[in-house]
Amino acid sequence: IQMTQSPSSLSASVGDRVTITCRASQSINNFLNWYQQKPGEAPKLLIYATSRLQSGVPSRFSGSGSGTDFSLTISSLQPEDFATYFCQQSYITPWVFGQGTKVEVE
Amino acid sequence: QLQESGPGLVKPSETLSLTCSVSGGSISSSDYFWGWIRQPPGKGLEWIGDIYRDGSTYYGPSVKSPVTISVDTSKNQFSLRLSSVTPADTAVYYCARRLLGAPTRFDYWGRGTLVTVSS
Numbered sequence: 001i002q003m004t005q006s007p008s009s010l011s012a013s014v015g016d017r018v019t020i021t022c023r024a025s026q027s028i029n030n031f032l033n034w035y036q037q038k039p040g041e042a043p044k045l046l047i048y049a050t051s052r053l054q055s056g057v058p059s060r061f062s063g064s065g066s067g068t069d070f071s072l073t074i075s076s077l078q079p080e081d082f083a084t085y086f087c088q089q090s091y092i093t094p095w096v097f098g099q100g101t102k103v104e105v106e
Numbered sequence: 107q108l109q110e111s112g113p114g115l116v117k118p119s120e121t122l123s124l125t126c127s128v129s130g131g132s133i134s135s136s137d138y139f140w141g142w143i144r145q146p147p148g149k150g151l152e153w154i155g156d157i158y159r160d161g162s163t164y165y166g167p168s169v170k171s172p173v174t175i176s177v178d179t180s181k182n183q184f185s186l187r188l189s190s191v192t193p194a195d196t197a198v199y200y201c202a203r204r205l206l207g208a209p210t211r212f213d214y215w216g217r218g219t220l221v222t223v224s225s
Contacts, residue, residue, distance in 0.1 A: 033211045035151075042200055042215035043151065049209035086151055090210045094166035097151040 001025050001089050005098035011106040018074040020101045022087035027067045031091035034063055034072045037100075038083045047072065048090070077103070108201050108216035116195075116223050122171075122188040126201030126216060133182045134159045139204040140184045141212065142175060144197040152197075156204055157184055171195055191223045 002025040012018050022032065030050040035043040045054045047063040050070060060075040074081055082105055087098040112124035126140065133140060142154040155165040157175045165173055172189040188195055198220050202212040 031209055033209075035212075042202075042217050043212075044215070045211055045213050048211040048213075052209070054211075054213065088151075088212075090208075093164050094168070095153040097153070099150045 001028065001092065001096055003087055003089055003096050003098040005085075005087055005101050007101060008099065009102040009104060011104050012077050013106045014077055014079055016077045016106075018077050018081075018103060020072045020085055020087075020103075022065075022070045022072070022098050024068045024070075024089055024091075028089045028091035030066050031089060032063070032065065032070045033088045033090055034061075035086045035088065035097075036081075036083045037086065043086060046085075074103075108203065108214060110199060110201050110216045110219040112219060112221070114220060114222060116191055116221060117225050118192055118223055119190055122186070122191050122195060122221055122223070124186045124199055124201075124219065124221070126184050126186075128182045128184075128203075133177060133184065134179045137206050139164075139206060139210075140177065141202050141204050142186045143200045143202055143212070143215075144169075145200070145218070146194075146197045154186065154199075158206075169195075193223050195221070196223045197221060 004023045034047040037043040051063045084100045084102045107129045109127045116122045139156040141156040152168040153166045157163045174187040177184040198218040200218045201216045203214040
């Protein structure tokens, strides 16, 4: 299974609504996770099973989709949200990550 | 918490060995797999493989060098060995915990350790 994210990068401002998409090369039902990675840090689990928020993750993060098309939305971008976001399919091994989407300051 | 340890520099054709120490929980828990994931400089994440407490392993196809993941429950650690490494194995290596069963996910990660393969 291949995972393709778009865009590879985007520029946004604090307060913006941001949406990142992830497409699987075949159906993965709802087995899709999202991670956030800041420079020099380990990835952090944000959302699992498409739309379930990991404990402690702010509610401005949400996920949706099914089958092959998924999205991560940040409803109102905060300064601490500038980072790289990765999707990951958890349907079947090998576990595959998307190539990442970097959210930068506009 | 998970903490990676091991050499930061390995020569080509030699063996890369890393250990992940688990604290605050038992590696013998029936609820988790323990995995290795790497990130080449400026690139995305590659899953290397997972191991369960009984030694059962699952490996991914992305790593060309021969891979072995092992677990030492007495030390609450698990390890990664890559043989005959090449410069393409240069990466930040992360250890992570993966929940058993669906929906699985990597919920805790180590801070990562940079391994450079160079003569």
